[in-house]
Amino acid sequence: MTETPHLTFDLEAPGVSTGHLVVPKGADCWALSLPVFNLNKGEGPRLLITGGCHGNELEGPIVARRLIEWLPEAQTCGRVIILPVLNPPAVQAWSRNTPIDGLNLNRVFPGRADGSVTERIADAVSRLLLPMADTVFDLHSGGPSWDLPPATTTHPIDDADLMAKTVKMAEAFKLPLTLVWEHSDTPGMFDTFAQGQGKVFICAEFGGGMVGSEALAIYEAGVRNGLVALGLVQGETDYPTFRRKKSSQTLETLASDKLKSPARGIFEPRCSVLDEVKQGDLIGILHQIESLSARSIDLRAPTTSIVCAIRSGLHVEGDEEVALLGRPLKR
């Protein structure tokens, strides 16, 4: 086995091919073989679809598997590479971070060939798969402790042209929410690294909680809409039904829009995603669990806004984020 990352098959072969992306062994673990699907129909858009970056967000890997069954009969041109599971050790452990080195794969891009396993995965993807694509769909989700509506997201991008192209692509998924998400912790993210190379990068942030059959159907419909908009597949696009509504909105949330817990305790959500709230409306309640005489603390909306994401009922620390509020994107 060589000591550099490599693919076990030729991505230039026409038609469907499958094989593995081999991430070399290191001091901390054996080599990993990540299954890769490739469908090469010649000229056209070049798309990379990834799932399973965080091991407790399984919508992505499942929808990726469905696409692998569907694309051979649907794709009409271009190239689609699918890596359903970026981080198998995290998926097997159902943990956000890689259990072997404790790292968040979405904070170590472009990775290091001589780093720990998470960094070696990022390095292999950065070197061998990312250069083959102009567009990336990275299929995340809320994980078990955050509720989000089915959404596509991007962080703000300095390059105005790339930002406009990215928002347009994100909106083409026709999911209930397209979110421009200002984030203070972006170094090492897969999206910022790919955007630095001028690529359109769409991060899907669906669901949260149960990975159930209804959520998966909405998720898959959104990704199919994206494939149609990109021109890789022919067909009609439609707004998937979410909570009996067929509609979509584009919002932005700023770093200052994070609602944080004022103390440690159990957070009780009192509103749902996509609820419109006015200044002073109740978002949730913080219950201190050490005492029943300590009054619970109401968390209220600081301003008129729309709930983009809300924490599940669970124990939180003081100053931990419990909700993301937003408002229509100014263009």
Added chain:
Amino acid sequence: MTETPHLTFDLEAPGVSTGHLVVPKGADCWALSLPVFNLNKGEGPRLLITGGCHGNELEGPIVARRLIEWLPEAQTCGRVIILPVLNPPAVQAWSRNTPIDGLNLNRVFPGRADGSVTERIADAVSRLLLPMADTVFDLHSGGPSWDLPPATTTHPIDDADLMAKTVKMAEAFKLPLTLVWEHSDTPGMFDTFAQGQGKVFICAEFGGGMVGSEALAIYEAGVRNGLVALGLVQGETDYPTFRRKKSSQTLETLASDKLKSPARGIFEPRCSVLDEVKQGDLIGILHQIESLSARSIDLRAPTTSIVCAIRSGLHVEGDEEVALLGRPLKR
């Protein structure tokens, strides 16, 4: 500090009183003080409500806090003791088992005074709170990786009279599902211990996944219905709306009704809770993540049945439970 479990206040005082159940220190951790609410309105039913047995099932503690605010104006007779959080270390860690000793509190009853912290909690509850009640509502839920409809459950009980009383009480919650759940792993459960003393014990098994505002509203409505049926509170009961339906059914699931994964891989649910399935209908799909050429495995219903619970999409081991099927209870 004494070395035996004790209450910091007198449960016989009339009206509302609050204080702590003190679980003595041991070699593994300091003494714990568990907040307790007590509302003593004299003659009448004697009810104990507990939540937070498993630390990643937070519906119970949150609904318990809501009841503590509501009962002082609503309760007309009898005694209600509420312990919102049985297992604070597990709740703080958002883990099913107690992180300190790795034990499942719902498998160590009646506990041991000289045991590890989980056993000491069970011992304190068994000695000091359980004897004060004839009925127990233990507020569990599905945790993040199982989906269940809002439900009350009981295991089969040998004593036919107690079984009938228990099912009647469980049905009085008017939740979408009342489930008689045959379970092979019952030693040390809180319910089997309490039932051995002739008490009516109702286990709520709600939701799964997100502890969100809608799930909490259904959960609270069910518990309020139970309080009305018990005669502690006056009022009307009603079927809470779940997925646009107001209805309820009583099912049983046998140990042999567990659908298990045939291999390790990612489980994709293909049906939802309360779906009626015929023999051969697709329940879910198992995707092996090591290879894209290995065919995914369809998991089908062995017989006509109703889906009582289904695993979230996540990585499972071979022979791990992925669904519970059931059918109408034979009486």
